[in-house]
Amino acid sequence: MGLVFVRCEAVVQRRGLPGRRAVSADLFRRGGRFILQPRLNSSVLGGDSWLSIVVKRGKTSRWCSDADIAIRSTTSKGKRMAEQFYTVASDSETTGEDKSQLSFPDVAIGIDIGTSKCSVAIWNGHQVELLKNTRNQKGMRSYVMFKDDTLSAGVTGGAAQESAHEERDILSGSAIFNMKRLIGRMDTDEVVQASKTLPFLVQTLGIGVRPFIAALVNNMWRSTTPEEVLAIFLLELKALVEMHLKHPVRNAVLTIPVAFSRFQQTRIERAFAMAGLHVLRLMPEPTAVALLYAQQQQQLMHDNMGSGIEKIALIFNMGAGYSDAAVAATAGGVSQIRALSGCTVGGEDILQNIMRHVLPNFDSLYDGHTVDRIKSMGLLRIATQDAIHKLANQESVDINIDLGNGQKVSKVLDHSEFEQVNRAIFEKCEKIIIQCLVDAKLEPEDINDVILVGGCSKIPRIRSLVLGLCKKEVSYKNIDALEAAVSGAAMEGAIASGVTDPSGSLDLLTIQATPMNLGIRADGNNFAAIIPRNTTVPARRDMLFTTTHDNQTEALIAVYEGEGEQAEDNHLLGYFKIAGIPPAPKGSVEISVCMDIDASNVLRVFAGVVKPQGPAIPPFIEVRMPTLDDGHGWCGQALAKMYGKTIDLAVLPKKLQP
Amino acid sequence: MPHLAVTPPTSSAAAAVPAALPAGAGRVSFRRSWTIPRPVSLRLRLRLRTQGVRREGGGGVRTEEPEQEQETTPRTFYDLLEISAAGSPDEVRAAYRRLALKYHPDVSPPGAAAENTRRFIEVQEAYETLSDPSRRASYDRALARGVCRLAFSGARSQRAYYHHQDHEEKSGWRRSWEDQIAELKRRSTVKDSEENLSWGARMRRRRAEASSAE
Numbered sequence: 001m002g003l004v005f006v007r008c009e010a011v012v013q014r015r016g017l018p019g020r021r022a023v024s025a026d027l028f029r030r031g032g033r034f035i036l037q038p039r040l041n042s043s044v045l046g047g048d049s050w051l052s053i054v055v056k057r058g059k060t061s062r063w064c065s066d067a068d069i070a071i072r073s074t075t076s077k078g079k080r081m082a083e084q085f086y087t088v089a090s091d092s093e094t095t096g097e098d099k100s101q102l103s104f105p106d107v108a109i110g111i112d113i114g115t116s117k118c119s120v121a122i123w124n125g126h127q128v129e130l131l132k133n134t135r136n137q138k139g140m141r142s143y144v145m146f147k148d149d150t151l152s153a154g155v156t157g158g159a160a161q162e163s164a165h166e167e168r169d170i171l172s173g174s175a176i177f178n179m180k181r182l183i184g185r186m187d188t189d190e191v192v193q194a195s196k197t198l199p200f201l202v203q204t205l206g207i208g209v210r211p212f213i214a215a216l217v218n219n220m221w222r223s224t225t226p227e228e229v230l231a232i233f234l235l236e237l238k239a240l241v242e243m244h245l246k247h248p249v250r251n252a253v254l255t256i257p258v259a260f261s262r263f264q265q266t267r268i269e270r271a272f273a274m275a276g277l278h279v280l281r282l283m284p285e286p287t288a289v290a291l292l293y294a295q296q297q298q299q300l301m302h303d304n305m306g307s308g309i310e311k312i313a314l315i316f317n318m319g320a321g322y323s324d325a326a327v328a329a330t331a332g333g334v335s336q337i338r339a340l341s342g343c344t345v346g347g348e349d350i351l352q353n354i355m356r357h358v359l360p361n362f363d364s365l366y367d368g369h370t371v372d373r374i375k376s377m378g379l380l381r382i383a384t385q386d387a388i389h390k391l392a393n394q395e396s397v398d399i400n401i402d403l404g405n406g407q408k409v410s411k412v413l414d415h416s417e418f419e420q421v422n423r424a425i426f427e428k429c430e431k432i433i434i435q436c437l438v439d440a441k442l443e444p445e446d447i448n449d450v451i452l453v454g455g456c457s458k459i460p461r462i463r464s465l466v467l468g469l470c471k472k473e474v475s476y477k478n479i480d481a482l483e484a485a486v487s488g489a490a491m492e493g494a495i496a497s498g499v500t501d502p503s504g505s506l507d508l509l510t511i512q513a514t515p516m517n518l519g520i521r522a523d524g525n526n527f528a529a530i531i532p533r534n535t536t537v538p539a540r541r542d543m544l545f546t547t548t549h550d551n552q553t554e555a556l557i558a559v560y561e562g563e564g565e566q567a568e569d570n571h572l573l574g575y576f577k578i579a580g581i582p583p584a585p586k587g588s589v590e591i592s593v594c595m596d597i598d599a600s601n602v603l604r605v606f607a608g609v610v611k612p613q614g615p616a617i618p619p620f621i622e623v624r625m626p627t628l629d630d631g632h633g634w635c636g637q638a639l640a641k642m643y644g645k646t647i648d649l650a651v652l653p654k655k656l657q658p
Numbered sequence: 659m660p661h662l663a664v665t666p667p668t669s670s671a672a673a674a675v676p677a678a679l680p681a682g683a684g685r686v687s688f689r690r691s692w693t694i695p696r697p698v699s700l701r702l703r704l705r706l707r708t709q710g711v712r713r714e715g716g717g718g719v720r721t722e723e724p725e726q727e728q729e730t731t732p733r734t735f736y737d738l739l740e741i742s743a744a745g746s747p748d749e750v751r752a753a754y755r756r757l758a759l760k761y762h763p764d765v766s767p768p769g770a771a772a773e774n775t776r777r778f779i780e781v782q783e784a785y786e787t788l789s790d791p792s793r794r795a796s797y798d799r800a801l802a803r804g805v806c807r808l809a810f811s812g813a814r815s816q817r818a819y820y821h822h823q824d825h826e827e828k829s830g831w832r833r834s835w836e837d838q839i840a841e842l843k844r845r846s847t848v849k850d851s852e853e854n855l856s857w858g859a860r861m862r863r864r865r866a867e868a869s870s871a872e
Contacts, residue, residue, distance in 0.1 A: 310748075310751060331751070331752075331755060332752075332755055334755040334758055334759060336755075336758075441790070495764075496764075509758065509759060509762055509764055509765060510764075511758055511762065536782050538763060538775050538778065538779065539779065539782075540779060598763075598775070599763030599764065599771065599775060
């Protein structure tokens, strides 16, 4: 019994405001129950406050809220249907109805949205349980299929029954996938550029705005956004969990790649909000694995708190879209993330490299996105994917496919060739592991266990590479490579929701660290890191800056996040201006910029003049970051164009301080 | 830093800044408005564990008043971590874990979260210093000379910009002598500023100077 989306009209009314508006919505039906979701691009999703919704479709009128799956009232065959409407409890308001929902144990679920596959897990009161879909899969393909008026996501597998057929459908151009790679990225991003060879449409203008993404519906490109696609997927996922738990779900703990910028985090939170889910916590994927490891170690040691021997694990996670490494030290249920690093290479890049290798004119061939080219691209993709999977267990593999239009590919691929083609990827993986060890100030000998997770951890070269760097023979055995992250997330969900377990298996504390440098632009275009990467959170650091011109009265604080030495190599999170600086010779004013990451990982920036003192000094400014909403690529350039260097700052020179 | 011009030497030091800020502006308060408070049971359990109190079967815990917060302000990092100055690296780590379970915002009662977050950051700084052999050695030397007024500054500015944290290890003892000579010189020239600086701020500054001189 798959979910079917039906578009319908809903009447909404914002609480406390007069007037009703008609908006389009999706009604989907499962058995005798109906789930209503306003269409994601409709204006009703703007604010946090909620609305009342009446659905009018044909001769029936029904209502329900997006967060509340049970239908409260059905009126059929009726008179005065248009008049009937009900007020639905909202996220931000509490009514009697809401209270009845609160009687459910509101334990956050764990979700691992992978670039290629997605899984969901819950704490069932005793242990973590991974949920399966109707096709008995724990790892569900992450995609959304656009067909006529119906949308279906990979959770249920859409219309297709056999997986081979499903795969072909996904690659027909009608499905959007890889949203985790595209979300929150600008069209100048190399990851977006690399996504242009996907079967659906990814158009770029190269000016630092969000890319144009569209799916093929009835031979037309229908535009969408990664957030929307993700939200539709999450709706199905949420329905799956609610069907299993038999009560509504509100909160989720989500794992994200280390390389995700704070801006991307806000995008993913928005997608969750669209689907009616609140993100309780975002966990870097390897730290979720570390939590699982900490629990296993804790159970091994029982309760000898404090005196517990510290165990150090290196976790390497490589999925389809991202690779992450982390070093975690754990003892007595307390795990400390010593270092984190990540990059945007994954199985998708390996796949593309091999596709280019077996078909050298790959790029020119698939430039146009015509229907038959999409089809042959799909065939190539399936064959290549298959070959890569086979290579994990055999010495060499034959790739033989007929792409149509007289194009044929016939090639034997062996390990050395595979490794040669993907050399750059393996080097990047090596780099993040070494960086992680250096940042944690550890030698390979200090590592007790090497944990390999993610789909790509099955590739022999990846295994030998990571184990070689850590000078280990074998990897840690008790963790499932594909289920670890989501299990950790579900466990964190239970812990953060206040669940306790009599056996003590949830008495765990993870001390997290920041994955990237946070700082501002100073000294021309340089990046001055105020909170360096791998700083334990919560954290607060400040730094002094000074003016670069005589009588400079304004200063621009442009906040960036990343690893680059130049500000522009990093992600711009936001900017604001300090005005009213008392006129003084350059370099004599002291401006303090303080960054604070609180317990819930919210970044705030405080800035103001600290010298000279006096009543003429403007108050400090506090800004919650990121402030940017969209199209941030050109912001930095626009600022530079508008102001040049007139409102620049410089790091206060150290030598001249006493 | 090419386009940097003269900054006249001043006595306003990084560490003195927070105190010098106008009230309500520079005094950055910790917030945790978005976190979900954990119920008492888990916190209590974690806390009991830190005190070595065994749980009874079935998850029942002896309800006991959480231990009194230490009233006196700790004078050194060792006092803060509640260990002796001869404490081994393992003891440092164990103390850190114990205090993390006490002050980490994830296990703090909602009312005490802001205060505990502040203390956690202090504990973190103490741990980072004492768990790194070279930084601990410098800290011990500073303690021995009695120039350590106190630990925390919250202003980790200079070190943050230059990531050459390993610098001290390279030059070892020689640098320690140089440190002391430089220290004496500094003391004779800028007498006042020493008073305004915490040990942490001074050490970071020194490291930064060393690295920028490279």
